[in-house]
Amino acid sequence: xxxxxxxxxxxxxxxxxxxxxxxxxxxxxxxxxxxxxxxxxxxxxxxxxxxxxxxxxxxxxxxxxxxxxxxxxxxxxxxxxxxxxxxxxxxxxxxxxxxxxxxxxxxxxxxxxxxxxxxxxxxxxxxxxxxxxxxxxxxxxxxxxxxxxxxxxxxxxxxxxxxxxxxxxxxxxxxxxxxxxxxxxxxxxxxxxxxxxxxxxxxxxxxxxxxxxxxxxxxxxxxxxxxxxxxxxxxxxxxxxxxxxxxxxxxxxxxxxxxxxxxxxxxxxxxxxxxxxxxxxxxxxxxxxxxxxxxxxxxxxxxxxxxxxxxxxxxxxxxxxxxxxxxxxxxxxxxxxxxxxxxxxxxxxxxxxxxxxxxxxxxxxxxxxxxxxxxxxxxxxxxxxxxxxxxxxxxxxxxxxxx
Numbered sequence: 001x002x003x004x005x006x007x008x009x010x011x012x013x014x015x016x017x018x019x020x021x022x023x024x025x026x027x028x029x030x031x032x033x034x035x036x037x038x039x040x041x042x043x044x045x046x047x048x049x050x051x052x053x054x055x056x057x058x059x060x061x062x063x064x065x066x067x068x069x070x071x072x073x074x075x076x077x078x079x080x081x082x083x084x085x086x087x088x089x090x091x092x093x094x095x096x097x098x099x100x101x102x103x104x105x106x107x108x109x110x111x112x113x114x115x116x117x118x119x120x121x122x123x124x125x126x127x128x129x130x131x132x133x134x135x136x137x138x139x140x141x142x143x144x145x146x147x148x149x150x151x152x153x154x155x156x157x158x159x160x161x162x163x164x165x166x167x168x169x170x171x172x173x174x175x176x177x178x179x180x181x182x183x184x185x186x187x188x189x190x191x192x193x194x195x196x197x198x199x200x201x202x203x204x205x206x207x208x209x210x211x212x213x214x215x216x217x218x219x220x221x222x223x224x225x226x227x228x229x230x231x232x233x234x235x236x237x238x239x240x241x242x243x244x245x246x247x248x249x250x251x252x253x254x255x256x257x258x259x260x261x262x263x264x265x266x267x268x269x270x271x272x273x274x275x276x277x278x279x280x281x282x283x284x285x286x287x288x289x290x291x292x293x294x295x296x297x298x299x300x301x302x303x304x305x306x307x308x309x310x311x312x313x314x315x316x317x318x319x320x321x322x323x324x325x326x327x328x329x330x331x332x333x334x335x336x337x338x339x340x341x342x343x344x345x346x347x348x349x350x351x352x353x354x355x356x357x358x359x360x361x362x363x364x365x366x367x368x369x370x371x372x373x374x375x376x377x378x379x380x381x382x383x384x385x386x387x388x389x390x391x392x393x394x395x396x397x398x399x400x401x402x403x
Contacts, residue, residue: 067324069292070285074379076278080351081384086276088342095269097344097392098399107261109253114246118226125234126221132187134220141168141221142182146193148213155206164218175201182215191215202306262396263389267333270340275332283331284324341388350391357383 078084128143136142143166148158169179176195185191193213201207224230228241239245295312302309309315316323345351357380361371374383 065324066320067281067284067288067327069289070282071289071377072282072379073286073377074381075282077379077381077385079381079384080353081381081386081388082342082345083276083279083338086279086339086342087346088339089346091272091274091276092336092339092343093271093273094340094343094347095266097266097396099401100265100396100399101401101403102258102261104402107254107257109250109257113253114249117249118245121234122223122226122230125230126223128219129222130187130219131222134222135186136169136183136217136220138170138180138183139168141166143167143218143221144182144215145218146213146215148211150206150209150211155211157203158211158213166221178213182217185217187217187219189217191217258397259393262393262400266340266392266396267337270336272332272336272339275335276339279338280331280335283334284327287327287331287334288324337389338385341392342385344392344395345388348395350388350395352384352387352391354380354384357387360387 076084082088123141126141143164145160145162145164146158147160148155167173167179169183171179173179174195175197178193178195181193182191193215194210195213196210197203197206197208199208226242231239231242231245235245238248292312295309295315299309299315302315313320313323318326358368358371361374362368371383
């Protein structure tokens with residue numbers, strides 16, 4: 001049987017052991033906490049690094065996708081005007097283009113179209129008549145002066161200031177039923193016209209307001225008769241009589257319609273198997289450059305009509321990314337046409353040179369100055385390439401059957 005001293009020693013040993021065990025647990029826990037902290041730090045660092053990499057990658061992808069405007073029309077074209085290092089025949093599957101049947105009824109210029117053209121010519125040479133016996137009818141073109149007021153007060157833009165203003169009745173150029181209220185009036189008549197501006201009118205000061213216009217009819221335009229004398233005076237470079245002019249219209253429009261028919265036939269029946277990437281990218285750059293140049297030229301004109309834009313993309317109504325993406329479809333159609341005509345040239349063994357282009361432009365525009373301007377802007381390879389469309393269409397035309 002143990003003594004009290006032995007029991008106390010055992011108790012002390014037990015407490016000492018427990019302390020060592022507790023310390024060991026605390027040490028292990030501390031190590032676990034430290035390890036967890038390090039793991040969390042590593043994870044955070046990894047996430048931060050991944051985020052940085054993502055941002056860099058996203059910026060790089062955006063930079064790659066961004067279309068840079070370019071005016072280099074001849075880039076990626078060889079000296080023959082072909083897409084450089086590209087066999088177009090391996091990129092497209094051409095339809096049968098020799099011996100196809102074309103119906104004349106699909107391309108002829110109808111009598112109705114001839115008459116419409118004649119009407120346009122006559123309307124371009126109307127003369128202002130001051131015959132007081134003539135009354136305004138719907139569809140007439142007239143000249144008038146006017147003073148507009150709202151609640152008896154003139155408003156900006158509502159006065160012709162005696163300069164005379166042309167107006168076609170029924171065109172909807174003026175607000176409300178302004179034009180219809182002039183029907184029946186004659187030259188020299190004074191007419192009071194009452195209108196209401198629409199609620200969404202562009203000028204907030206006039207939107208929804210009732211207005212009164214005091215109008216004076218200065219004259220009514222009268223169209224001349226389409227006679228041999230008219231043709232001799234205005235259309236002598238095309239014909240000398242009415243019948244000759246009608247034949248001229250039918251012949252020239254027949255040729256235009258035929259060319260359009262063949263162009264559409266080739267486009268609709270050619271399949272692209274591969275779009276050469278470098279040239280497609282360059283076409284997008286050219287398209288963007290061209291549209292930006294047009295905007296820069298026209299933006300001052302737009303401003304005169306109250307249409308102001310912050311920049312080119314505001315004008316397009318798209319972000320830069322959206323606009324660049326929209327170029328893909330348009331430029332693929334352009335590249336398809338280029339590859340189609342080149343493939344026909346390759347198959348037929350046809351080539352062109354810059355001398356061919358010089359001869360072409362001399363015939364169509366009559367001088368070396370035109371060529372100098374074109375080559376400076378586009379480069380010779382692009383000018384040569386521009387000949388291939390007509391050459392391809394001519395090949396189809398020469399081998400077609402007409403019925």
